[in-house]
Amino acid sequence: MQEYSEKNTEKKGKSRDFILVAVMAGALLGLSFLCWGKQDDSFSESERRVLAKFPVFSMETVLEGEFMEKFETYSLDQFPFRDWFRGMKAIANYGLFQKKDNNDIYIVNGYLSKMEYPVQYQMLDYAASHMEKIYTTYLKPYNSKCYFSVVPDKNFFLAQENGYLSMEYEELFSYMTEKLHFTEYVDITGLLSLEDYYKTDTHWRQEKIIPVAEHLKDIMLKGEEVLSKTENYEVKKLDRPFYGVYYGQAALNVAPDELYYLSSPILENCKVTSYDTGKPVASVIYNMEKSKGQDAYELFLSGTSALQVIENPAISEERELLVFRDSFGSSLIPLLVDEYSKITVIDTRYVNSALLGNLVDFHGQDTLFLYSTLILNNSMSMR
Amino acid sequence: MLFSSIPFLYYFLPVVLILYFIVPKSGKNLVLFLSSLFFYGWGESRYVFLMLAVIGLGYVLGLLIEKYRGQKTGKQFLFLAVILDVSILGYFKYADFFIENFNMLTGLQVPLLKIALPIGISFFIFQILSYNIDVYRGNVEVQKNPLLLATYVAMFPQLIAGPIVRYVDVEKQLRTRKHSIELAAVGIRRFMIGLAKKVLIANALGECCAVFKTSSEKSVLFFWMYGIAFMLHIYFDFSGYSDMAIGLGKIFGFHFMENFNYPYISESITEFWRRWHISLGSWFRDYVYIPLGGNRVSKLRWIFNIIAVWFLTGFWHGAAWNFILWGIYFVLFLMIEKFFLMPYLSKAKFWNHIYVLFFVMISFMIFDAASLPEAMKNIVGLFGIGSEKLISTESVYYLRNYLVTFLIAIMAATPLPVKLYEKMQKISFGRKVIMVAEPMIMVAFLVIITAFLVDGSFNPFLYFRF
Known part of the structure; x- marks a missing residue:
């Protein structure tokens, strides 16, 4: 057996x-x-x-x-x-x-978010010296008024309280404002919350940042006449889901975002010219073709662009603004347009700042340096 | 080529397996030899000829040693074999170390040779050396068929990271060996366990060590995490690779010696070295320690023998002072245990484990350091010297992040899982569960491991540099 x-x-x-x-x-x-x-x-x-x-x-x-x-x-x-x-x-x-x-x-x-840690002071120094060089070369000779604002990334609202590693944001803000002593710092952190960002992407949602745009205009146009403030934007929804940059990186089955953009008669009449190739090319505020590409966020000001000029025919008097920006600026800048006759948008990641004298007419315009914490902490792409 | 890589798993291995099992018996060694050359050439195309030259030398000298065995000429040929093999190893692995130290001592500026280290050179040189010595001793018959000798040395499962297979152990298998479903199943199990140890545990712990090294916020907790993570990492990395080698060997009908036997359950450092890298330890015992006289000599000479063996053991691991210190460090503990501590250790049932684990951890911190000052910094960091904080946000985060990996690693470093498997085998219900679950678990392992490899995760292999 x-x-x-x-x-x-x-x-x-x-x-x-x-x-x-x-x-x-x-x-x-x-x-x-x-x-x-x-x-x-x-x-x-x-x-x-x-x-x-x-x-x-x-x-x-x-x-x-x-x-x-x-x-x-x-x-x-x-x-x-x-x-x-x-x-x-x-x-x-x-x-x-x-x-x-x-x-x-x-x-x-x-x-979804990607940890950004720790604060890289070498990168902050590089970003600050880059901006200071722009200031001394192009802005200081014309006594341009300069403003500086930092867009906090999503981790600002998510990381620490959920036990993730996060930068010392307050330290970053104060370090940068000290370095950029020639600018007036505009704090926008209090106007933002986690819900103002896409779930699957790094960026903020345009339909949620009207208060940020208003606050920036209030500060930059302090004491100046309100020319054509947009009271009501028409909220338009992109007809396809938005899969943000983290969607693919996370490789998880999460729901995509919905992408909204704000329209108004002023914005519809704006003339946008892009100078990416050195020659002027007509463009638009919201590029619907780009929205069909890999990154629907490129709908805003056609995504990556070295140099663009937005002209607002609704304002007859000369009131100009220069914006040195990263991709967060793409969705915010259209909300600043209503109070300016012309906004020149510069991204020095795609154009060498040494060449700007040949491309831009600097003559004392107000200037806003608008960068996200992600770019400041990884600033080597600024040229 | 790493075993734990997509090119090996899904391009190289399936082709080799198909070829190996479709050719007749007479062609199997040729398939194994040619595929091994391809395997080696994949990582070191220029050094394939070096390996072939080493094999050729070993073959010719083996024939000459055999021919003149028992005569003075036979001894001279053995001496020549040892000198040539050690010189090749010395040139490719240690030349720059000697030049650097010579320059440091004399103040001269002799230029470094900057020779790329041929992968696995320490392993295949030791194998051919042991073959020549065994022929001289008459322990094995000389191999007259160059293909069989070349297959023994170049056999890809053990070529680049051991175990250091002795010719005597595979002599018969080279000529005739058995292949069976049972053996293949044993091999697959062993290979998959090794692959999982390497990809799922060792790589994760390696990541943890890498995070520690780049951190600017080191705390006492972080130093301890690093120490524990590295000792587990090196064990799972190396023993995982040995498991894969032994498993592949079984599939091809070879029985390689075991290389690890749960070293972290040792009750003394002496025992630890009987369980850690067994093929290297026994190689040094049989080919260095015993020829020097072993322990059948005066006490002073015995101490010298011990120091010589451990100096060489350390130096074998790498051409740097920290490896030599690592070897000598163990001499100290082996002596203390031999002369004083052993009786106490056998009685101290819990503390003996703590003692072994702590001092082995320190040894691996020396092993892993890029320099002696770095090793010292990491060791004193365990006691809060030089680090400002007891814990840091970063260390707490990574502790939580790797906690489950740590727990799995600690459990898997003990015989507990194997004992559980064996217990289940003994009962009817357990056998039924295993029969159904095992293939599913193995496939799940393969899928998860593939997923980790496809995502291009951290996948270095420590013992490649030896």
Whole structure:
């Protein structure tokens, strides 16, 4: 009886081994066939980046190890069901390993955010010296009045109270205002809350930042006549969901955002000219074509742009503003337009500031330096 | 090529497995040898010829040693083999270390050679050395078939990170070996466990160490987290790789020696070294310590032998003073235990573990440091010297972030999971559960591991540099 039992156990052991080998061989070979057979993708929509192509194969690239190195990247980028696997990793990290973040991205109450920590003083110094150089070269000779405002990133409202690492924001603000002594600091933090940001993106929502725009105008136009204040904007909704930058990075199945933009007769009549190629090209406040691209936020002032001029025909007298900005400015600047005849929008990440003298007519315009904490803390892209 | 990489798992391994199992028996070694050359060439295309030259030397000298065995010429050929192998290792691994120290002592400016370290050189040199010595000793028959000897040295499962397989252990298997579903199943289990140890645990703990190193806000808590994380990281990294090697070996019909045996449950440092990197420890014992006379010599000579072995053990790990210090550090504890502490340790049932874990942790902090001052800084940091805070926001965050990984790692570093598995095997219900759950768990492992690899997470391998 015992002998029978042992034989039975042994038989079951053999079946168990057979099942294991068959299942694992199937899984390994199945995925392997998919790897070998899958057609290459050129772009990852979720990650918003170009994917690696099959590397050049030659004696030289092999001997240098370049082929192997690039093949490693290629095999990761072109892996079948890559997004699904990235999602699995996120789920395993959050669920199985109870990690608080996955690749520094965390989720609280449906809001996705990426940890930004710690304050990088070298970066702040670089940003401050960059702005000071602009001031001394182009603004000081004409006695331009300069204003400086910092857009807090989402972590300002989310990180600390939820136990995530976060910058010392107050320290950042005071450090920058001290460095930018030639500007008047406009604090907008009290006018913002978490709900003013997209859940899946870094940016703020245009329909929520009217008070910020009004506050900036109040400060910058203090003592000056109100010319054509827009009392009511028409809120328009983008006809497709907005998948923000963190949506793809997080690789989680979260609901996309809805994107709204504000319209008014003044904005509709504004003339926008873009100088990205050095030559004037007519543009628009809200670029609907761009909204169909990878990043619907590029709807606002056509997204990344080195230099744009917005002219408001509703104001006949000359009242100009220069804005040095990052992408947060794209959605805010249209809300400043109603009180200016002309706003020149400059992003020195895409144009070398040394060339600005040839491109912009500096003649004493009021100037606003508007940057987010994310750019200030990673300012090496400013040129 | 790393075992824990997409190119290995989904491009290289399936092709090799298919080729290996479809060719007749007579062709299996050739498949294994050629695929091993490809595997090595993937990471070190220029050094494939170096490895082949080392194998060629070992082969020819083996034949000569055998021919003149028992004569003075045989000893001279062995001496030549040792000198050549050690010189090759010395040139590629230690030349710049010697030049740097020579420059420091003399004030001269001899230019460094800046030679890239051939991957796995310490492993394959030690293997061919042991082969030549064993031929000389008459422990093994000389291998007249160059393909078999080359397959032994170059076999990709153990080529770049061990275990240091002795020729005597695989001599018969090279000629004839058994392949079976049972063996393949054992191999798959072992490989998957190793892969999970490496990708899911070691890499996460490695990330934690990397975060500590870049942090500007180090606190006492953070120093302790780093110490514990690194000792677990190096264990899971290296033992995971050994598991994968042993598992792959089984699939191909080889039985490699075990390299780790739950070292962190040791009750003394002496025991720890019987459980840690067993293939290296036994190599030094058989080819250095015993030839020097072992312990059958005067006390003074014995102490010298011990120091020599541990100096070499440390130096084998890397051409830097911290590795030498790391080796010598263990001499101190082995002596103390031998002469004084051992009787007390066997009685102190809880504290002996704390003692081992603490001093092993310190040893790995020396091991991991880029310099001796850095090692010292990290060690004194454990006691709050040089760090301003007891805890910091950063350390608390990362403790919470890696807590589950720490707990899993600590549990998996004990025999508990294996004991549980064995207990389940003994009962009918347990066997049924395993039969159903095991393939599913293994596939789930494969999926999760693939997910971690696809997302391009932190995936270095420590023992590549040795």
